[in-house]
Amino acid sequence: MAKQSEKAASFNKNFKARTNRQHxxxxxxxxHCGTCNDSCHYYLATGDPKMTPAAKMDKIRKIYKAQNDWLGKILPSWVGGGEIKSDNELEELKDIVFGSCxxxxxxxxxxxxxVDTAILVGLARSCLVDEGVAPEGVLHVMKDQWEIGNQMGITPEEYIDTLEWIEEELQDELEDPEYKVPIDKKGADFVYVINPREIKYDPRPLQAAFKIFYIAGLNWTMGSVGWDNTNFGLFSGKADLGGHMGNLAYNHAKKLGVKQMVISECGHGLRSTKWEAPNWGKANPLPFEIISLLEVMVDLINSGKIILDPSRNQYPVTYHDPCNLSRSSGMTEEPRFCLKRSCIDFREMTPNRTDSYCCTGGGGAMSMTEYTPRRLEVAKLKADQIKETGAAICATACHNCVDGLSDLIKKYDLRYEYEDGKSKLVEVPNVCELVANAIVIPKEIRKTEKEIRDAVKGRTILVIDDEPDFVVFLQTLLEDSGFKVLKAGDGNTGLSIAKSKRPDLITLDISMPGKSGVQVYRELRSDDATGSIPVFIITGEVDFRQLMYQKTVQAPEGFLNKPIDKDLFLMTVNKILEKTIRNKHAN
Amino acid sequence: MGDYIIWENLGNGTKLVMNQLHYAGLLFMILAYTVKIYQLLKKPAAAEGTPARGDHKKAIQYAFMTLAMPWEIESQKRHWYRYLEFALFHLAMAVGIGFAFIVPIIPEIMKNPIISIFAQIFFIFGFVIGISRLLRRIVIAEMRTISTPDDMFCLVLLFLWMLSGIFAAPLKSEFWLFSYYCMATFFLFYVPFSKISHYVYFPFIRYYVGKHFGHRGTFPKKNVNSQQLY
Structure with missing residues (x-):
């Protein structure tokens, strides 16, 4: 018998020790009946016999057979048994359990x-991670969760900064200058626990949720720590990390004395925080209830605390069931309840609910870039499902799914033809964004809102950026949305145009040759002629947020990192201009 | 039409296999399964300590009932003939087991032509389906990839057992009866080591699957109108 490598021996030993009754x-x-073949998107999309769930699990099962099966111990080849012998075999197993499931x-x-494939994959992943045989992305995120307490390594300053940013956005949108995002509020009914992606890359779902809470008059708070609902304990199979992340959130919620912990729309976030981490972290029983934002929204709609006008979401909407919500948390009806009340045209995807296909971004796949080509290849199945609905919007209730679906929509160029003849890629919002969009603000005067929106059109925007391609890109985006565009390729030209033409908004790059964007920004602010022109910083390299935090520059009216999200960019442009018009009305 | 076997005239070998060896095999299988179940239960079970979203009892019942609800399992819904095949194959096995244990006690029962033809029909089903399952494992790449020698061997044994059953059921040939009991006895000794043991684990795995998915509110699968939520 060939000698096992050191890592293989250690892997086999851990595998045996961790195999429980359910495993x-x-x-x-x-x-090996093959019933599962029809269920796996990896097999269905590739037709590769090695991609059936049974074939993949046999790569793990063989270890169990060799260690536990009576015949497997004496005649392993008869029952397909065999322990891992070499580092190469560990690498092959890594490809299966991280890259193919x-x-x-x-x-x-x-x-x-x-047969619970996911728990078998989790067992194998945990043993591989202990040998350091895992995708770099997974190991990095695990490190960030252990050391910083959230999966994207977001500092407390960055966290607070983004919340303040959203606060300002909502002060404008809700026309309430007193609006505050509560942080560590004692006596709050619930603490809202989120996905770091909402802080780092896309605060729109956060803004939507905060808007809903505000209009419903809820007594809630964000936590200054333990706010990350994601948990790479689930993706790595490491219960110790899972327990650690759960306890960060639970302990802070206990400190705040809340009655509930509300989890934002994140599939694995809800699964791990509500179902798995209390077991991993030995935190049961918890003195508060853990629920999803979806359940909160259902309650608010049912109790009449929020009123929805579905005509505000007029384009066809379908819903993708996140695996961790539909299959592992039994949450299939709540999102439908919300969508059917906030959209005019809701269309079911087939198959759906517990039979829905994975978005291909689950299981931590978004952090494993080495498997992206395979992920996108097998995404064909989901792409076809979405295409068949003919929807303009594919809503979901999970951040991994948002990213996974967005990737496949780009890859398979899934578009919706609007009545004006334009075609746009299918959008992927969270459910709360559609609910927030449909919400009727009690004090809102629609006529004024419409007037303001109409007034925004045709406004002049100065784009200052040294990358000609990017300038053309912004110009096209803005002109297509009805704005007039002025262009400047450097800081000095930009300042000169700003003074002479007095645009309604300036988009400004920070990293430019010659006069830097920061200098240009300071000069714009200090000059009476340009001081009141709103500035929207769009930067690719410099961490401008850091400057804002250090108070070395005044906060701009808008801020976005490159590469930009087109919708977020246009939304911010509109918001800034609408705010300017409202201020003028108020004065 | 030949004459029925005269029970008293059965050869010593047939009698030995039908009675002593067969029951020894059964005893061995019971002991082996007891050990297997003991080994399984010795392993710690993952437990849900969180408040449940669903009903454990209903979900466990549902988990067991899905065996008779092919519409609940996508592949069986789509390939209904595979479910039919599964059902007939397992019924044939049940008839085979019944035959093996009833005949030594009340052989007269097989002299009723209805019962003997009924048994033969199921043995034919078992034989045909057994061969088709074996062929599928050999011919279809997906099935070949996941098949072990044990999978193949079990199917060969089963369809041969069914074949012998077809001829043994009317109780007119001692050769086939002897063959049938030899294989049945071999099974009793071999099954605890083979994949055929799956039926012993079935109640356990369905219990845990039902309990787990019931706890999360996933089982029973929802067939509700979300308009009626809350």
Missing amino acids: SLSFATCV TGCRRCTINCPFG
Whole structure:
């Protein structure tokens, strides 16, 4: 018998020690009937016999057979048994359990026995991670969660900064200058726990949720720590990390004395925080209830605390069921309830609910860039599903799904033809964004709102950026949205045009040759002629937020990192201009 | 039409296999399964300590009932003939087991032509389906990839057992009866080591699957109108 490598021996030892009763049943019961073949998007999209759930699990099952099966111990080849022997085999196993399975559990639901592929993958992942055989992305995120307490390594300053940013946005949108995002508020009914992606890359779902809470008059708070609902304990199979992340959130919620912890729309966030981490972290029983934002919204709609006008979401909407919500948390009806009340045209995707196909971004796949080509190849199945609905919007209730779906929509160029003849890629918002968009603000005077929106059109925007391609890109975006555009390729020209033409808004790059964007910005602010022109910083390199935090520059009216999200960019432009018009009305 | 076997005239070998060896095999299988279940239960079970969203009892019942609800499992819904095949194959096995244990006690029962033809029909089903399952494992790449020698061997044994059952059921040939019991006895000794043991684990895995997905509110699968939520 060939000698096992050191890592292989350690892997085998841990594997044996960690195999529990449920693992054993899932290993021992499979009869290789092939029923699961139809359930796996990896197999269905590729047609590769090695991609069926049973074939993939056999790569793990063989270890169990060699360690536990009576025949497997004496005649392993007869039952397909065999322990891991070499580092190469560990690498092959890594490819299977990290790169070829998102742990979506579609095969589990559709297995006559209920062989739980996801827990077997989790077992193998945990043992591989201990040997350092795992995608770099996973290891990095785990490190960030252990050391910084959130998966994107967001500093407390950055966190607060973004919340303040949203606060200002909502002060404008809600026309309430007193509006505050509560942080560590004692006596709050619930603490809102989120996905760091909402802070780092896309605060729109956060803004939507805060708007809903405000209009419903809820007594809530954000936490200054333990605010990350994501948990790479689930994706790495490491219960110790899972327990650590859960306890960060639970301990802070206990300190705040809240009655509930509300989890933002994040599939694995809800699964790990509500179901798994209390077990991993030995935190049961918790003195508060853990619920999803979806459940909060259903309650608010039912109780009449928020009134929705579905005509505000007039284009066809479909819904993608996130695996961790539909199969692992039983949450299939709440999002539909919200969408059917906030959109005019809701269309079901087929199959749906517990039979929905994975978005391909689950199981931590978004952090494993080495598998992106394979992920996008197998995404064909989901792409076809979305295409068949003919929807303009594919809503979902999970941040991984938002990213996974956005990637596949780009890859397969899924578009919706609008009545004006323009075609746009299918949009992927969270459910709360559509609800927030449909919400009727009690004090809102629609006529004025419409007037303001109309007044925004035709306004002049000066684009200052040294990248000609990017200038053309912004120009096209803005002109297509009805704005007039002035252009400047450097800081001095920009300042000169700003003084002479007095545009309604300036978009400004920070990193430019010659006069830097920061200098230009300071000069714009200090000059009476340009001081009141709103500035929207769009930067690719310099961490401008840091300057704002250090108070070395005045906060601009808008801020976005390159590469930009077109919708977010246009939304911010509109908001800034609408705010300017409102201020003028007020004065 | 030949004559029925005269029970008293059965050869010693047939009697030995039908009675002593067969029951020894059964005893061995019971002991082996007891050990297997003991080994399984010795392993710690993951437990849900969180408040439940669904109903454990209903979900566990549902988990067991899905065996008889092919519409609940996508692949079976789509390939209904595979479900039919599964059902007939397992019924044939049940008839085979019944035959093996009833005949030594009340052989007269097989002299009723209805019962003997009924048994033969199921043995034919078992034989045909067994061969088709074996062929599928050999011919279809997806099935070949996941098949072990044990998978193949079990199917060969089963369809041969069913074949012998077809001829043994009317109780007119001692050769086939002897063959049938030899294989049945071999099964009793071999099954605890093979994948056929899956039926022993079935109640356990469905219990845990039902409990887990019931806890989360996933089982029973929802068939509700979200308009009626809350």
